[in-house]
Amino acid sequence: MELDLFAAQLSFPLDGFQAEACRALESGHGVLVCAPTGAGKTVIGEFAVHLALKSGHKCFYTTPIKALSNQKYADLVERYGKADVGLLTGDVSINSDAPVVVMTTEVLRNMLYANSPTLRGLSHVVMDEVHYLADRFRGAVWEEVILHLPDDVRLVSLSATVSNAEEFGAWMETVRGDTEVVVDEVRPIPLWQHMMVGRRLFDLFDTTAQDADPAARLVIDRDLVRHLKQRQSLDRYDNWQPRGRGRGPSQSSGTRPLPRPEVIARLDEEGLLPAITFIFSRAGCDAAVAQCLRSRLRLTTDEQADEIVRIIDKHTGELPKHDLSVLGYWEWREGLERGIAGHHAGMLPAFRHTVEELFVKGLVRAVFATETLALGINMPARTVVLERLVKYNGETHAELTPGEYTQLTGRAGRRGIDVEGHAVVLWQPGVEATEVAGLASTRTFPLRSSFRPSYNMSINLIDRMGATEARGLLERSFAQFQADRSVVGMVRSIEKDERALAELREQLGGEDSEYFEYAQLRERIRARERQLERQGRTDRRGDAVAALTALRRGDVIGIPVGRRSGLAVVLEPDHDPTDPRPLVLTEDKWAGRISAADFPSPAQALGTMRLPRHVQHRTARTRRDLASALRSTGIVAPTRYSKRKSPAASDRELATLRRALRDHPCHTAPDRERLSRIGERYNRLAREVDSKRQKVAATTNSLARTFDRILRLLAERGYIDTDGGVTENGHRLMRLYSESDLLVAECLRHGTWKGLSPAELAGVVSALVFESRQDATTADRGPTPPLQRALGETVRLWSALRTDEVAHKLPLTREPDFGFVTAIHMWARGEPLADTLLAAGDRGQALSAGDFVRWCRQVIDLLDQVHQTAPDPEVRSAAAKAVGAIRRGVVAVDAA
Template sequence: MSSPAEQYARARERAARAATPAGRFTQSLGFELDPFQLEAIQAVQDGAGVLVAAPTGAGKTVVGEFAVALALETGRKAFYTTPIKALSNQKYHDLVERHGSANVGLLTGDSSVNGEAPVVVMTTEVLRNMMYSSSPTLTGLGFVVMDEVHYLADRWRGAVWEEVIIHLPPSVQVVSLSATVSNAEEFGDWLRAVRGGGNPESLRVIVSEHRPVPLWQHMMVGTQMLDLFVTEGAGPGSTRVNPELLQRISQAERSASSGWSREDAGGPRGRRGEPRGGRRDGRGRGRDGGRGRGGGERGRSDSRRRYDDAVPVLERGALPGGVASRAQVIDRLDREGLLPAITFIFSRAGCDAAVAQLLGRGTRLVPEEDGRRVRDLVQQRVAEVDPADLGVLGYHDFVEGLARGYAAHHAGMLPLFREIVEELFTHGRLRAVFATETLALGINMPARTVVLEKLVKFNGETHAPVTPAEYTQLTGRAGRRGIDIEGHGVVLWRRGVDPVDVAGLASTRTYPLRSSFRPSSNMAVNLVAQYGRDRAHELLQSSFAQFQADRSVVGLTTRVRENETALEGYAEAMRCDRGDFREYGRMRHELGELEKKLARQRQHERRSDIARSLEELAPGQVIQLDGGRKGTMGVVIRGTKRASAAPEPTVLTSNGSVQRLTVAGFKDVPEVIGTLRVPTGFNSRSPRARKDLASALRDTVREPRPGRGRGGGADEESGTAYPHRGEARVDELRAQLRTHPCHGCPEREDHARWAARWWQLRRETDDLQRRVSERTHTVARTFERICDLLAGLGYLTPDGQQVTQEGQRLRRIYTELDLVVAESLRRGTWRRLTPADLAAVVSSLIHEARGDEVLDARMPTVEVEEALGEMGAIWREVLSLKSEHRLEGDREPDPGIAWMVHRWASGRGLDEVLRDGGMSAGDFVRRCKQVVDLLGQVASSGAEPEVARAARRASDAMLRGVVAADRLD
């Protein structure tokens, strides 16, 4: 019981906090903040930048929301940036709900809502483009929130984050929100260097590894769910794999090999029948609220559990190989009170198939009344979509699944459909979602349980194992703060899945953040235009990529310094009062290296001569094998095969053995000492044939005495048989050594030993310095090579110091194939194209076929085909120029959707456009928006009037139907 004085002091403290912006903000939330959130909010209030690294679902965004509130309170602007449009949409709606639509705007590639509001949500690319164009919207900017800042590691888009961080004015406070990474301090050091001039008070790094909702890891074997780790008596954080799980998997493997039994569905499982490995401490799903629906039920009764476990697996439809069907998994989770759940499948077709399987089985996860309300809501949301298109989009199965409580979520869906799924799931109206990994990025769709069907996914190039960082990001969706007392991650066991590997994924906590930054042509012209080439060079030196490269050589430079100190000591030890022993040692070192080189050359030439001689041997020739000892001559019975990679003739020796000759078996070129007729059809496997031929060999050909012939032991090191020009230098060095003053020093060999050490260490140090040089200034050197290329093409002045008129056009082209676009505009490649033709041509610049896509590659018009041919030639020219300048090339334009885009831009219906096209509706809509975005860049780039006019008309023609109905995605 605290004293009145203590109570009064605490009351005064609370009142003082409430008088600050941070205090008012925290009081308005209605829930208690964690220490890391309070610390970060206080740092923002104090004027510092912050880097907050915390697990998914820990509440990082509260810090960004405080920056927004502080901007509004202090009369400044705040930009809230995200990596994807879907997350921008979600944050926009969240902030509108809190601050009102008048105060919040949205800017994405194809949407502009109240863009001059004091708070604007946008994708990071939009902010980058605003800075390069010196947009007046930046005036008064006080805060930039960078949500999911760890996305700067993304191979394709990560450079945008670094560009923004480097170029933002120093007066702007940056609030960076990241997933947990192991090198947060390193990233923070870089942020301090570029944002605060190295001032340690300019940025606070706040790391929290605490999950507010504990996460339990499981594996499901058949339909039985067991703990992944031992928990009972092992203490918190145990990483020892559950032996019961290992035993159950062993049983399942035997059953899968011999046919399924009743136990495969989760039969007798020990004294408690618990599917979690026998937790008895009350902290598992059996704890009140952890297993029941809505956190209130305690789970099914033991009698019901025993009944379910005893149902034969064939009756329940288990799949071969010990894997429960998707319907079985959802049923199991539903009975255990572990819904809502997200099942990550890593396949768009798999996600759709999962919904179809549940529909085919008649699964219902929500009451019918709730389903009717969902139908009404969805009908309102799709009101703008042409009813004729809804059938093409699979609308009826989509809404039926939603009304029953489940849906798919992947990039191949119509963006509007994905947004509906996100909204319904967030508001608790869906119980199961089958998703690809795109759902794990930022979008706030937490669940009680996350299921991973497989631990291998396609990464864009190949099927690769899920990384520990990806595993944590995916399972991090499990456990809703304020709703669940714990979350659950479930991996489905199938043959080939090792629980030890799963445990390694679940327990790894090392996720380093690596920069993917690399300059581009567009970046180069924008930097030169804004800062000049020299200043731009300096700016790129401050990129996180260069920061990491420089840090990677810290250890090397330390070793270089240590070696330099040792070299000074060696030089002192070899000092000689007769003369310059370093010079004498240099000549001895050169002589030794040259002698080794000559010996290697002689050996190489000798081996080449031996190989050539063996290759020329013919059947019947008798050769000396190893210097004339008894039994060391042989007759060739088979020559070298024509297609053989190495000469390997076969001989019969004088003692009757058969040998295959190789270069390694000779010290010198073998000498032919006679000939002998080998019987036609000689069978080397016949002992009698071998004996007769060996006898004839001994009787016919006289064995040479030891030491006779070329094979008798030419001096390998003498060099007399293989003279070289370098030997003159050897003689010269030997003469110089004999006349050097130090040659007669009585301590010469002692000094020489120190000199040998000096030269060896000098060689190692030079190698280290070369490695340091290769890693230093790598980003800036790439920038300089790009500038040289652009100067040669006329986008920069010949000295590379200023941007030309053509370069000004390139400044407005933000696409991977920026030079192809700029060159196409400069050469008039698109001059005579209709709007539909131009849209089709532009689609080749943004489309990149997925690995499983088979698209209709027909050309819509002759003009499109000719333009694409010219663009292909331009791409090859650019590729060749980049190769000359030692720059990485760009992918080739892909006309795979030109036919579909042309039909859409010509006013055709969605059914006709997609028919036989091989592309999903969602992918097509997304590509259309990217085409519209690039057309807008072309129209505003200063292109010829007729091209700009065609680009605007093409953009208008594309923005209709399902493409226009989803402008906020």
């Protein structure tokens, strides 16, 4: 057996789940393996590589991110040699014809759509971190690959522990055929849960109770509970005490969290380093490292520091010397020499890779990281520390879910090094032990599909299989599989509710009774009132939209409600008849776009003010000066705003229904109130049943309906011909893999980007990939007239596309963001890194080097696509030159 030969080459015996999955794979089955972080799932992927090589076939090993692909490539090269292993990550291509190729999942998806000859001879595909298909931005790629791979390719899907593994496996069985699900929930390294309160480290759970009965319910440690009660008493006493001379809050009780250097030193005393401390902000990670550097904390010997310097030079030797200070190199290097580092997406990739290697080698012993480190990078630690149980999710501050807690703490415990791992939550005022225990003891992490048809996906499906087959494929997706399962439960619920409705009807005397008629009359009145309320809202919005579209540049208006209420001046009008969003500046120095939702009563121009020809509203000084000028106009915002009269007040139908209710015989019946309550229950339940029926109808074939809407829009715009075939423009769209794919295709089709220099083309392309960390903007029109024209035309095409998307009830293409235009234009023209980072920043803060490189790479990626697809040879040439101009300095080093 090949498994015996493979296992004999390993330095450790296979665990039960590994052996079970490998046996299934050798027997010709596909496998889905769900196991905790660090359990050794990749061994099964490596066995698939072994099987492919032994049979003379190919194996593709896919990962969700480039860093993981690079890491896996290095592992496989060490095992099989450079000749047999290749790497494809979009911007890197090494030995692509090798029998084993490591790649990002997007690369494989693109290969499948292009029918790449590289697919010939493929027998196995490993999909590492397949639970990424829940990612709302990129998750659809995983399902596309699973659905499109030829049936004879064996799929090895490796996932973190999910609570609905059987459901996911049942879907895989449906779409891929014979698939064995292997679930292992036992961590190879036991995890101990702790809370650190001040300098004291407590077990979270009472382990003695568990030792006596392993099946017993988890009990919070009594010493911890008692100590926290004492802390809370000290807090209350301290808050009651009057503030004396020089005394600040909480200084006497010592209830503040321990400073970070002291936390690390305390863990070191307990033998719990190396440790990863998760801090949910990049600035927080950098501040933590700076705090440690200001202390006397040192975690390395002189010999280790020498080794660290050697590894630093290996990774960063090619960085331009004149950029080192701008990159924060010397502070970063000092931290590493002392065994301390940060790790987040804002760091230069070369810096991150250095930290990863030093941590794995045990030379860096304290890392402060954002949660992105928990997404598969091989950086396990003895201990994971959580400073807070709340993180910003992009929209609001939200509490950690049990799944997120499990994923983060899963980094604790290094296989083959540690006998146990440790998770430490730092106590803060307001944190309850029961809250931490709830997170630590819950293992619910359901996998939910994020699959939705896009323009690029739809046009590729049409070209490959036609509309009918494509609908069938969409209906086989995991998203539709889950939706259909939810429909089954909803239908059962409807059946139960209908039985309850029948019982309530009987209590009212049946459908022909006067009481039932009376109840229905009340329901008709309620429905008419709701209808009139909706009509009023629609009319109010229509008035608000009309008023917004009539505004001109320089008009001063009053925003009636919300955080932005008060005076504002219009910087950039918007005449979109469906959803105008003019750009304004308020008297409080806020600049952004407003919408009809901000105006319960229509906006009115209260006056006008002169504006500079070009308003750089993203700079604080400009906002401050304009806000001051606005306040000095003497225009006063109204204190009261007129409100439209409710349509219900003059509605004849509603008046007739109310009169009929008063005249009904049951209106004066002695048991009217009792029966009315029954009638209300009946009507409420009937409304719920109707809502559920609508959900069932909407859920059934929902993806296919979205697909049909996309096809109608593409046909209207000339990407699909009258016979359902793909046009020349459609073939261009097939090769554009971007969040704004159709907008890019429209810009190329209309020649919007003709006549631009390479730097100008880079600038306009950046508007379709960049996302500002603050409010997006389209006000900064670029540094040159041709670029300003191109950006203006791009926005016009986007606005027209959005109007069509609204009409077809499709998700909206996001607005172009000009926040990176000036910076990428400067960089492509050869200007210094320091100036470029400052131009790319916000509110006077320079953009981080890591973010700069990341956005440059995304611009390069889209420019490469433009180079391949643009119909105009000048645009193709400018795109190729732009790529070369951007790929210099720090960008070139990290693209190598």
